[in-house]
Amino acid sequence: METLLSILIGFMIIGALYALHAKDLLSALIAQGIVGYGLVICFLNLRAPDLAIVQIVVETITLVVMVAVVLNSSRKEVKESWNRNKILNIVTSVIIVGFLVYIFAFMIQPLQPFGDHSMRMAQYYTQMGAESTGAANLVTGVLFDFRGYDTLGEATILFTAALGVVTILRSKPKKESAS
Amino acid sequence: MTVYIMCFILFLVGLYGVLTRRNMIKIVIGFSIMEFSCFLFLAMIGYIENGLAPILKEEMENPVYVDPLPQAMVLTAIVIGLATTALLLAIAIRIYKKYGTFDIRKVNELKG
Known part of the structure; x- marks a missing residue:
């Protein structure tokens, strides 16, 4: 299960990178659809059918609205150009990302390993829910x-x-x- | 642990898009990618190996269900994500109508 999910998330990462770098905004939107529908498949594998249904509906609505917005305006990607404060930007980004990675590594310690969850809170829900x-x-x-x-x-x-x-x-x- | 780290990388990709892109539509896409990675992370926390989907069945003895609580919370969050994306897109199309471009560098000149 963990390998399958990793491969799926890998595809989603590739789709996300393409969506952020596409020259045409319409293809960027389609590539964002890769991420959204890949999330649907992940939800199905995680035994969450309700989430999968809601995510399909929401992703389709978002895609339609975004395509309507892009068709009513311009499809062209704006020109990228480096500005003068390049070094300052890079340093700020590295500091922010380093901070995030540190927080993530710190917060992931008390988590149980994947697929081994002790339902402390949901015990009552599963037993008495019906x-x-x-x-x-x-x-x-x-x-x-x-x-x-x-x-x-x-x-x-x-x-x-x-x-x-x-x-x-x-x-x-x-x-x-x-x- | 690998899946958690992959999920975090997906979040970082969305953050990279929000920070570096100049096109407002691309920024909205980056925001939704960050949202997706958060949903995936929360849904993965509640997963139990060989668990069943949390829909009750009569005939089984001692069934193991995955945690329904994160799923319910993520269900709420997905709908809220739709609302925020719609609001962001409305602001983007409004700015496009006023300035004629999606470029955020051209927007900082205030016009009355």
């Missing part, structure tokens, strides 16, 4: 019953984001009050 929620799908039970307030917060965030998109894309700006 009786207390009545849902055969434990993910649904956790999402809508044990952690219902999280889902409420998610709905709030979705509503706020939709409001934001409507506000930003409103074609006629409001007239300023006379001052």
